[in-house]
Amino acid sequence: MTADLSEVVTAAQAGDEEAFRFLYRSLQPGLLRYLTALVGADAEDVASETWLQISRDLPGFTGGEFRAWAVTIARNRAMDHLRRMRRRPSLPVPVQALAELASDADTAERASETLGTETALALIATLPPREAEAVLLRAVIGLDAGSAGRVLGRRAGAVRTAAHRGLRRLAVLLERQSPAESSLGVEGVPPPRAGSSPALRASHVEPADG
Amino acid sequence: MNPFRRADHADTERLLDSTPARVDATLDQAPSATHTDVDANSPEADLSARNVPPAEPVAALLAAAAGPVRLGELAGEDAAVAAFRAARANPAPAVPQRPRRRRMTTGAVAWIGAVAATATAGAAFAAVTRDRGPDPVAPAPSRPSPSPHQGTSRSTEPGRSVGPGTPVPGAPVTATPPAGPTTAGQVHGLCRAWRAKKPEQREKALRTPAFQRLVTAAGGPAEVEAYCQRLVPETKPSKLATVTPSESAKDKPSPSGKAPPSPPRPGHPAGG
Numbered sequence: 416m417t418a419d420l421s422e423v424v425t426a427a428q429a430g431d432e433e434a435f436r437f438l439y440r441s442l443q444p445g446l447l448r449y450l451t452a453l454v455g456a457d458a459e460d461v462a463s464e465t466w467l468q469i470s471r472d473l474p475g476f477t478g479g480e481f482r483a484w485a486v487t488i489a490r491n492r493a494m495d496h497l498r499r500m501r502r503r504p505s506l507p508v509p510v511q512a513l514a515e516l517a518s519d520a521d522t523a524e525r526a527s528e529t530l531g532t533e534t535a536l537a538l539i540a541t542l543p544p545r546e547a548e549a550v551l552l553r554a555v556i557g558l559d560a561g562s563a564g565r566v567l568g569r570r571a572g573a574v575r576t577a578a579h580r581g582l583r584r585l586a587v588l589l590e591r592q593s594p595a596e597s598s599l600g601v602e603g604v605p606p607p608r609a610g611s612s613p614a615l616r617a618s619h620v621e622p623a624d625g
Numbered sequence: 626m627n628p629f630r631r632a633d634h635a636d637t638e639r640l641l642d643s644t645p646a647r648v649d650a651t652l653d654q655a656p657s658a659t660h661t662d663v664d665a666n667s668p669e670a671d672l673s674a675r676n677v678p679p680a681e682p683v684a685a686l687l688a689a690a691a692g693p694v695r696l697g698e699l700a701g702e703d704a705a706v707a708a709f710r711a712a713r714a715n716p717a718p719a720v721p722q723r724p725r726r727r728r729m730t731t732g733a734v735a736w737i738g739a740v741a742a743t744a745t746a747g748a749a750f751a752a753v754t755r756d757r758g759p760d761p762v763a764p765a766p767s768r769p770s771p772s773p774h775q776g777t778s779r780s781t782e783p784g785r786s787v788g789p790g791t792p793v794p795g796a797p798v799t800a801t802p803p804a805g806p807t808t809a810g811q812v813h814g815l816c817r818a819w820r821a822k823k824p825e826q827r828e829k830a831l832r833t834p835a836f837q838r839l840v841t842a843a844g845g846p847a848e849v850e851a852y853c854q855r856l857v858p859e860t861k862p863s864k865l866a867t868v869t870p871s872e873s874a875k876d877k878p879s880p881s882g883k884a885p886p887s888p889p890r891p892g893h894p895a896g897g
Contacts, residue, residue, distance in 0.1 A: 427709075435709045436702065443705075444698045448690065459826075463701050464835045467818070470709035499834070535689035553641040554687045560638075579637040582683050589682040 424481045428473055435473075439466065442482060445556040446489050448532075452540040452547055453493040461496050465489040483562040486552065490566060538588060539581070546581030549574045640684055704821040711814020815839040816853035 420441065426434035446465065450458035468488050476484055536555075539547050545567075552563035553574070560571040560578075567574065815836055822830050830836055831846045843852035 430713050432706060432709065436706055439702055439705050440694075440699060443701070444694045445691075447698050459701065460829065460833045463704055463830070464833060466701065466705035467708045467835050470705065470712040473709075473712070495834075531689035532692040532695060535686045535692075538686060539690055550641075550687075551690070555691045557691075559642075575634060575638065578641055579634050582637050582640065582687075585686060586683045589686060 420481055421478070424473075424476065428476065435470070438481070438485075442485055446486065448536050448555050449486065449548075449551045450489055450493055451536060452551055453490070454496050457496060457500075461492050462489065464492045464496075468492065480558070480562045482556060483558055483566050486556055486558070487566050538585060541588070542581045542584055545577045546584065549577035550581040550585075553578050640681070640687065700823070704818045707817040707821045708814060711811065711817060715811055715814065812839055812842045813857055816857045819849065820853060820857075 420438075423434045423437050427438055443462065443466075447458055447462050450461050450465075454461050465485070465488050469485055472488070539550055541547075542550065548567060549563060552558045552566060553560065556563075558566065560574045564571040564574045569577075815838060819827060819830060819836060819839060827849075828846070831840050831849060836849075839849060839853075840846050843849040
């Protein structure tokens, strides 16, 4: 994955527009999900700022894990954004609200895949910031623990621990949320898109450092 | 029960390593995936199709979080590509620390240019007065434009792709220096990036710092639309209206070929 991506990065640095497009398509979904956990409904704005900076700074990228480089930019933009807004995330998603959402699942005619992603991200966003970021960088962006640590300015071991704790917490959450046999409280919940549901909009993760 | 509650670090790592990259893997079939996976009532089948142990809800959650591209997630693609294109066209200093130094070097270059031009202007003036030197320098020394002096007859050039809105390529274009408009070019790119956004997102975009320069250049958020229309008239962008009046003063073959946008004042023509 990293190997062929680096070829694409080189091509993009040389000005290949298609290569850049490929990078965007590979990275943007993960970036957007990660940013949603950081800044909520403003994730799309921050993402476009991120890509603006990526395209400007791309010639200066000297190698290494491109994903980590891009995510670092995204994270910095998100921090700037939060600082600018002076608006701190409100309460995390109350599990109760999610459970209520889930009860409407049957009436939803939307694709379960989309909704599952939405809810899963909202659940991850309820974790403490460090854990949420660790989980998202590892599982959604696809960084290894070392790269995620570099993005977060922490050691790989710390990232592993945070991710582990986060997953444990999620396990408890899921168990509580679906005491019945339906092991998936994740699938089939009908919130539309990021930011349009109040419960999900509140799902910010307060970043670990300011 | 939930087996993950008893998981150890190794399990976590295995789990985290097995989930990602699905976003990429399913990238190409993203539009169809939303239609094929509607079967919400059979999580088992769904999960086994994705190679996730069905016994682990956390694995399912991670799989869902890293699920295929959703509708709208790639909506900013064209804007990003436009920004990329603009950045290629005008490689600008991106790091906020660099502009200061650049401004300083620009100032130094301008200063040196001023001195040099004043000196050479004196020499040139002397030369002209001494022995009636060559003709005055034409304003378009190095432009590879095809047949720039074709006049304004318009019908004589069928091969030119002149848009309906673009002015006739004649006198004003030939004097355009390629050096000056770095900021203008950036605004160009911003305009294009802004245009590439969906109409309902444009107003919001103008509140982001990424477009602040555009707003400033236009003179306000409400002016951006008209401003961009003027600057990038939908068709091929042309670099006109960037002719600075002082440009002619700098056309002398001074040693500093890349003269700065702020040329020496022609106030001391005879070298003092």
